[in-house]
Amino acid sequence: MTELTLLNALFSWAALAFRLPLFPEQASANAPRVDALYFFMLAVCGGVSIAIVLLIFYFAVKYRRRAPDQLAEEAHVPIALEWAWIIIPSLFFLSFFAWGALVYFEDAKAPKDALEIACTGRQWMWKFQHPDGQREINTLHIPIGKPIKLVMVSEDVIHSMFVPAFRIHMDVIPKRYTEVWFEATKPGTYHMFCSQYCGTEHANMIGSVVALEPHEYQAWLNGAATGSLALRGEGLFNKLACNGCHTGDAEARGPYLPGLYGRNVQLTTGEVIVADENYIRESIIKPGAKIAAGYDNIMPGYDGQLTEEQIIELVAYIKHLGKKYDQFEPVAPPTAPAPRPAGQNPDQTLPTGNVKPSATPPATPSEATSPRPAPEGARPKAN
Amino acid sequence: MIEENVSLPRIHYLNSHYGWKSWLFTTDHKRIGLLYMISITLMFFLGGFFALLIRLELLTPQADMFNADTYNKFFTLHGVILVFFFLVPSIPATLGNFLIPLMIGAKDVAFPKLNLLSWYIYAIGSLFTLWVVAVGGVDTGWTFYTPYSTTFANTHVIAATLGVFFTGFSSILTGLNFIVTIHKMRAPGLTWFRLPLFIWSLYATSIIQVLATPVLGITMVLIAVERFARVGIFDPALGGDPVLFQHMFWFYSHPAVYIMILPSLGVVSELISAFTWKRVFGYKFVAVSSLMIAIFSFIVWGHHMYVSSMSIYAGMLFSILSYLVAVPSAVKVFNWTATLYKGSVSYDTPMLYALGFIGLFTIGGLTGLFLASMGLDRHLHDTYFVIAHFHLIMVGGAVMGYFGGLHYWWPKMFGRMYPEWWGRLSALIVFVGFNLSFFPQFIIGYLGMPRRYHVYAPEFQVLNVMSTAGSSILGVGYLLPLVYFIWSLRYGKVASNPWMAKGLEWEAASPPLPENFLEQPVVTEEAYNYPIRPAQPTRHTGRLTSGLAQPADTTGKGREAEVV
Amino acid sequence: MSNAHSPIAHHFYTVEQQKEAATIGMWLFLATEILLFGALFTAYAVYRQKFPDAFMVASSRMDWKMGGLNTLFLIISSVTMVFAVSAAEKGRRGGLLGFLAATGFFGTLFLVVKYFEYKHHYHDQDVPGLNFHWAGAPEFANGAQMFFFLYFFMTGLHALHMVVGLGLLIWIFITAYQGKYSPEYYNPVEMFGLYWHFVDLVWIFLFPLLYLLGAHLPPGGGGHH
Known part of the structure; x- marks a missing residue:
């Protein structure tokens, strides 16, 4: 395994030296196992490729046609070579197969x-x-x-x-x-x-x-999010049961939020506006002001019920849902996992207990029906 | 290449009849080969154009040239056109049509009318596809995966599937014709193990065309019917099984990979022999390996579906079989390399393509082993690693073989040479452009960039820029031959057998007579029977015999114009 | 040779070569046909395994007597086709014409019966994509629709082959009437015979899979007769 580690180090060095990623991060227990197989095959196949290419170059140069009428020379190549290059690659192939199947098998269940x-x-x-x-x-x-x-x-x-x-x-x-x-x-x-x-x-x-x-x-x-705004916003989003209507389903009662930020939205009036922060904010506190086409005016307004901080968090969360790679702002893991003592700020404290988001009304039909994908019609994996 | 002092035969297949009817109603395999060549060239540049647009969009991580819909249509059309309308018919329908009867000493293929019919069916299929391009495209990917293609896509799926259905039947008829031709039309004395390796590989290709394509055909019809009538053969909402579609699709489409690459393997065997003036080493192994590839190709389709909820035991079976199919491919590579040993290696354009082919095919094949491994495929599945792998086989392999073959047989087909310097230059440009296009994609793939993404994570950009740069170079490399080939039709130097190659096709006139040979040739020797100088420590002792310098002309009339 | 021009096409050297080429070509064509239907039989196997009961119940809506009658017609037509080829081989033009006509007659009968079957199914709202309505037990609805889709698709494809076959048969009949065939040259008759037997054989598989599967159940399968 040492040579594999060595290759690994080489790749990491190349990645650092040229700011060119060559190799994805290993962040799971199974990643090093997959990579070990990858490097083994890379070493064998790379070696074979290089050997063949060099051999072709060598032959092509050494036996080049020096005179326009130069004939090929009689060559005595043992036919046993044929069997050698049938059997030896087969053995390598079998080792690839066995190792690959093992890696897969280990992680199948x-x-x-x-x-x-x-x-x-x-x-x-x-x-x-x-x-x-x-x-x-x-x-x-x-x-x-x-x-x-x-x-x-x-x-x-x-x-x-x-x-x-x-x-x-x-x-x-x-x-x-x-x-x-x-x-x-x-x-x-x-x-x-x-x-x-x-x-x-x-x-x-x-x-x-x-x-x-x-x-x-x-x-x-527990919802004690101390991380980014978006993360707090997510907690709030669940707590206020926004996800009850904004389920993301086609038949949902609320519009689809991922990707909303920065996109054009057609309103019931026919007007088209860009969904910026102000639109999102307005839609939270006065939902009836601008209604996205195809939806009913059923969302309760949150004017006065949320602090500005909370609105900022919600807007941040909705923006985060629509992230593109270039505006990708990872939800940083909380660094200091100190849950806020309950009651410190009763209005703003997110639920610290094991409160399920759906516990708060209004619960919606789609909320009630599908906490898990419906099992009917589905059958266990069988093939 | 040698300088020849020859002139064109007075009457040949190109000037024996005139007028558009003499082309559109021809049953001459050579003319049908040219009809195919013109059609697939159009499709090649159309599909290649879409490839360039795809690469341009991928220059940056954002969607700045095309929106998602447009991009999805581009890659779908790129795949559909180049797979079904270029690669599948490429070598068999053009070079195969032209050369099989010549190589086996026949006047034509076994069923000339069927041959013409297959071109018309191909043309109908192409028209469907061009219609799809004109009216707004299709966005399912060339794989037409259900239930997206049957229930969710809003594009011209029915017309696209019917186009594929038609071209499939054209492919079946071509394959059927070739099998019968190779069985029954061989010249006296031309036994199976005297056949050129190109014939062997096309025979193997034809078996796949005949046996695999009907399944694709019926699957495409099922998709069209399901979309049209809203019945649920593949729609899970109505009890259908979308994974069944994948089985049926790959039952064709994996063997189809060998429809595309086997003919190129045959071409390369011819080239290696012709440009070393030497018999291909291990002829029987190379010949039989083509058949082995064809047979194994039918039982490996499941390796496209390791992560499609297939049982692991089925996966293991498909995995080990996939490794087995790699063995005959490896045998070919080793034998070609061994053929170079003590050969008389020349660096004419076709040989440059052949040598490039061996390198790229080797790497393309070996990276296939990564994907055949279940453990690795769980990471690499549907990433750019897969894209890079199959483009090495399809473009680095099949297209390079096609171009090599075109250059090699160009003087045979038209009696004129293309400009050799430009030929070598284009071979070099293609090789460099190709490597720059596709090698970065292996890394992008292992990093985890999925295929069919028009926007991607910014860390993949550097490699994508390299790939796009390469694709532009590659485009130039492909345009050059188009220009100088057309130029050569009129201005090229008259040539007959500039390579001094062996084979029945070189004993016919260049361009061949309407019925190929004046009298049926009789074969008395094995393929590639080049004169050999005895093994000696000193060089330059063996000289070309006069027998090779002036190839035996069994027709006696092949060069009748010389004396005129 | 009774006709003026030689039956050997220009690119063949001998009659044997031409005949063997045609025979191999025909068998290869039949191989592609097997794969074509094979994909559908595979789909049938997959879905019957997925919906075993629904398939049986849906199959009970088939009229196995009509199917049986059609099976009989096709078997008879295959037999007459064998006699037709034999007559051609022996150069008996009258026998050839007669048996070809008999083959065409039974083939046409098959299509007539098929027409009435389809009409009946249409009336019973059994046609997926057109008017499918399942009045039986709801848990069988998906499976039954799948069954009927496969039924119509497979028998439809088979019927298409029958229609093509009858077209070819008319052509063979006309050329036979013109006296183009002789004991030396009756290739097209023999090749057509292979095709005809193949199409019959497909039906021999279709009949039990589609008609007899539910024949032991009371007809209707919970439908709405």
Whole structure:
């Protein structure tokens, strides 16, 4: 394994020296195993390629046609060579197969104690539900050092969950559960992609996995978010049950928020406006002022019920939902996991207990019906 | 290349009949080959144009040239056009059509009318596709994955699938024709193990065309019917299984990869032999390896679906079979390399393409092993690593082989030489541009950039810029031959067999007579029977015999114009 | 040779070469046909495994007597086709014409029966994409629709092959009437025979899979007759 580590070091050096990433971060327990196989195959196949190319060069130069009528020379090449280059590559191929199957096999089944998180893919967003009911869109908070199992299903077309830093990949299929599991080893924010072409905004079906220290994850679960504005806004969004209507579903009663910020919005009046901070703010405190086309004026206004700080947090969260890579502002893991003592600021304190967002009215039908993807019509993975 | 002092035969297949009817109603395999060549050249540049637009958009991480919809249509059309309308028919329908009867000493293919019909069917399929391009495109990806293609896409999926359906039947008829031709039309004395390796590889290709394509055809019809009638054969909402589509699609489309690459492997075998003046080393192994590839190609389709909820045991089976199919490919590479040993290696344009091909095909094949590995595919699936891998095979392999073959047989087809200096230059440009385009994509892929993304994370940009730069160079490399080939039709130096290559096709006139040979040739020797000088410590002792300098002309009339 | 021009095409050297080429070509064509139908049989297998009960219930809405009658027609037509080829081989033009006509007759009968079956299904709202309505147990609705889709698609493709076959048969009949065939040259008759037998054979597989699967159940399958 030392030579593999050496190669690894070489790659990291190259990445640093030329500011050119060559190699994705290793942030899961399974990543080093995949990379070890990768480097082994890279060494063997790279060696063979170089050997063949050099040999071709050598022969082509050495045996070049020096006179226009120079004939080929009689060559005695033992036919045993044929069998050698059938059998030896086959053995290498078999070793590739065995190692690859082993890597796959080891990680095929999630451990029994894995933390199960439900994941629903739809055009063009990722939705997650934690066991305690917390919901997230396009961001997944997980603890490190604990196996996480994603139980995934799609609401429309086939998507594919891909987290390069974890070296995992699994299709998300309508009406059928698929699973993938991983154990994050390093706190940080990592790309999450949809890698199966799923329609127009396929390239924007992206998100991030936020790997947290276990106690930070616990704090996040409890809503004691001390991190970025967006993270606090997310807690607030859940607490106020905004996610009850802004579910992101096609039949949802509230508009689709991811990607809203900065986009043109057509209003019921026919007017088209740009969804900037002021529009978002106004839509929170006076929702009836400008209604997006196709929606009813049913949202309660929050004028006077939220502090300016809270509105800022909510706006930050909604902006974060629409992130593009260039405005990508990772939800930083909280650095100081000191939960605020309850009651310090009763108006602003986010729920510290295990309060589920849906506990606050108004609960909506879609909220009530699908905490987990509906099992009917779906069947266990079988093929 | 040698300087020849020859002139064109008085009557040949190009000037025997005139008028558009003599082309559109021809049953001459050579003319049909040229009809195909013109059609696929149009499709090649159309598909290549879309590739350039894709690469331009990917210059920056943002969507600044095209919006998502437009980009999605571009990559779909790029794939559909280049896979189904260029790569699949490329070598078989042009070089194969032209050369098979010549190489086996026949007057034509077994079913000349069917041959013409297959071109018309191809043309109908192309018209469907061009219509799709004209009216607004299709955005499903060339893979047409369900249920996106059947239920969710709002583009011209039905017309696109019908286009693929038609071109598929054209491909079936071509394959069927070739199999029968190779079985029944060989000249006396031309036994199986005397056949040129190009024939072997096209025979293997034809088997795949005949047996795999019907499944694609019916699958495309099922998609069209499902969209049209809203029945749910692949729609999970109605009880259908979208993964079944993937099985049916890849049952064709994996073997189809070998439809595209096997003919190139055959071309390269011809080139290596012709430009070393030497018999291909391990002829029988190379010949049989083509058949092995064809057979194994049918049982590896599942390696496209490791992460599509397939059972791991099925995955393991497909994985090990995928490694097995790599063995015959490796055998070919080793044998070509061994052929160079003690050969008389010349660096004419076709040989430059062939040598480039070997390197790129080797790397393309070996990176396929990464993807055949279940453990690695779980990371690499649907990333740019896959894109780079199959472009090495399809472009670095199949297209390079096609270009090499075109240059090699150009004097045979038209009796005139292209400008050699420009040929070598374009080969070099193609090689450099190709490597710059696709090598960065391996790294982008391992870093985790998924395919079919028009916006991407900023850290991938440097490599994407390199790739885009390479694609522009590659475009120049492809345009050059278009220009000088057309130029050469009129101004090229008259040539007959400038390579002094062996093979029945070189014993016919250049350009060949309407019925190829005046009398049926009789074959008395194996393929590539070049004269060899005995192994000696000193060089330059063996000289070309007069027998090779003036190739035996069994027709006796091949160069009748010389005496005129 | 009874006709003026030679039956050997210009690019062949001998009659045998031409005949063997045609035979190999025909068998290859049939191989592609097997793969074409094979994909559909695969789909059938997958969905029958997914909806075993629904397929059986839906199949009980088939009229196995009509299907059986059609099976009989096709078997008879295959037999008459064998006699037609045999007559051509022996140079008996009258026999050839007669048996070809018989083959065409039974083939046409098949299509007539098929027409009435389709009409009946249309009336019963069994046609997916057109008017499918499942009045039976709701849990069978998806499976039944899948069954009927496969039924119409597979038998439709088969019927298309029958129509093409009858067209070819008319052409063979006319050329036979003109006396183009002889014991030395009756290739097209023999090749057409292969095609005809193949199309019959596909039906032999379709019949039990589609008609007999639910024949033991009371007809209707919870439908709304």
